[in-house]
Amino acid sequence: MANWILLLVALASLNLSLCKREPEYFSPRSCKELMERYKTEEDGLYYLTSPTGVVYQTYCDMTTAGGGWTLVASVHENNLYGKCTTGDRWSSQQRGSPNVPDGDGSWSNTVTFGNAEAATSDDFKNPGYYDITAENVAVWHVPNNERVGRWKLTSFLRYHTESKFLRSYGGNLYNLFKIFPVKYNAGSCPANHGPSVPVVYDVGDASFNHKLFGPHVRGETEPGFITFRAINNERAAMAICLGVKPKGCNTEHSCIGGGGHFPEASPRQCGDFASFDWDGYGTNAGWSASKQVTGAAVLLFYR
Numbered sequence: 001m002a003n004w005i006l007l008l009v010a011l012a013s014l015n016l017s018l019c020k021r022e023p024e025y026f027s028p029r030s031c032k033e034l035m036e037r038y039k040t041e042e043d044g045l046y047y048l049t050s051p052t053g054v055v056y057q058t059y060c061d062m063t064t065a066g067g068g069w070t071l072v073a074s075v076h077e078n079n080l081y082g083k084c085t086t087g088d089r090w091s092s093q094q095r096g097s098p099n100v101p102d103g104d105g106s107w108s109n110t111v112t113f114g115n116a117e118a119a120t121s122d123d124f125k126n127p128g129y130y131d132i133t134a135e136n137v138a139v140w141h142v143p144n145n146e147r148v149g150r151w152k153l154t155s156f157l158r159y160h161t162e163s164k165f166l167r168s169y170g171g172n173l174y175n176l177f178k179i180f181p182v183k184y185n186a187g188s189c190p191a192n193h194g195p196s197v198p199v200v201y202d203v204g205d206a207s208f209n210h211k212l213f214g215p216h217v218r219g220e221t222e223p224g225f226i227t228f229r230a231i232n233n234e235r236a237a238m239a240i241c242l243g244v245k246p247k248g249c250n251t252e253h254s255c256i257g258g259g260g261h262f263p264e265a266s267p268r269q270c271g272d273f274a275s276f277d278w279d280g281y282g283t284n285a286g287w288s289a290s291k292q293v294t295g296a297a298v299l300l301f302y303r
């Protein structure tokens with residue numbers, strides 16, 4: 001009798017282990033998984049698969065600080081004179097209006113756009129942005145229209161977090177921005193900024209980072225951080241402050257992405273690169289950013 005039971009148990013567990021076996025070709029969910037399972041060491045484009053079965057191609061940085069970084073998005077400014085028009089997917093393509101406070105809502109929805117190869121020539125967002133559970137973020141500033149093979153070489157500023165801060169905010173930016181909506185009138189400055197996280201520089205340093213912004217901006221920010229969901233004097237919301245922590249409330253000159261409404265001189269400050277051109281395009285004077293940072297795409301990675 002006992003033998004029969006043992007046999008049944010053995011058969012059942014054999015069956016279970018057969019069912020649980022992974023397919024021959026396991027498609028990784030992130031560049032980190034790709035690196036760990038296959039010992040992949042080359043930077044470049046790879047296919048990843050989301051748990052719902054979406055297959056997509058993206059860029060993996062397999063070398064910086066141990067590698068395993070997945071490109072999940074790029075914020076590209078196609079026309080700073082556009083002011084929340086076509087191409088402003090990370091703010092609003094619907095002209096700034098208080099009636100559309102979230103704008104296009106890309107920071108906290110599952111809409112995807114663009115492709116990895118064109119990440120420096122147009123906006124890019126892939127399923128990894130909302131699917132991957134990560135700990136840290138890396139940012140690359142790469143001149144517009146550079147080809148994939150030259151991104152690393154031509155990037156003039158790169159930094160990453162090391163504190164695993166994403167663990168406290170749902171594991172990715174999609175979840176972080178559910179907690180801190182990129183939405184006009186979601187809060188006030190300085191009380192309601194999202195987290196400012198220290199960064200380590202892989203290319204450039206804090207002082208070089210700071211000089212990419214005009215003198216008035218430098219007086220209102222501290223470099224060496226990345227800040228999420230900043231709010232300005234007029235309660236406009238921005239998604240990411242580029243290597244800086246705001247000390248004042250004119251965050252529209254160093255933070256990118258946004259909600260659908262920027263009240264000051266509306267719609268002059270509305271767009272993916274908000275008000276980087278307040279004192280002229282690329283002048284690096286007053287509140288204006290340098291030509292270098294204005295003409296470069298911001299690539300966002302997770303690990």
Ligand code: 3S6
Nearest residue numbers: 216250251252253264275278287
């Ligand atoms: C250092 C000059 C202050 O200038 C003010 O800031 C000016 O009144 C506004 O036009 C300007 C913007 O709010 C900057 O964001």
Ligand code: CA
Nearest residue numbers: 076087088272
């Ligand atoms: Ca854009």
Ligand code: CA
Nearest residue numbers: 233249250264
């Ligand atoms: Ca202002």
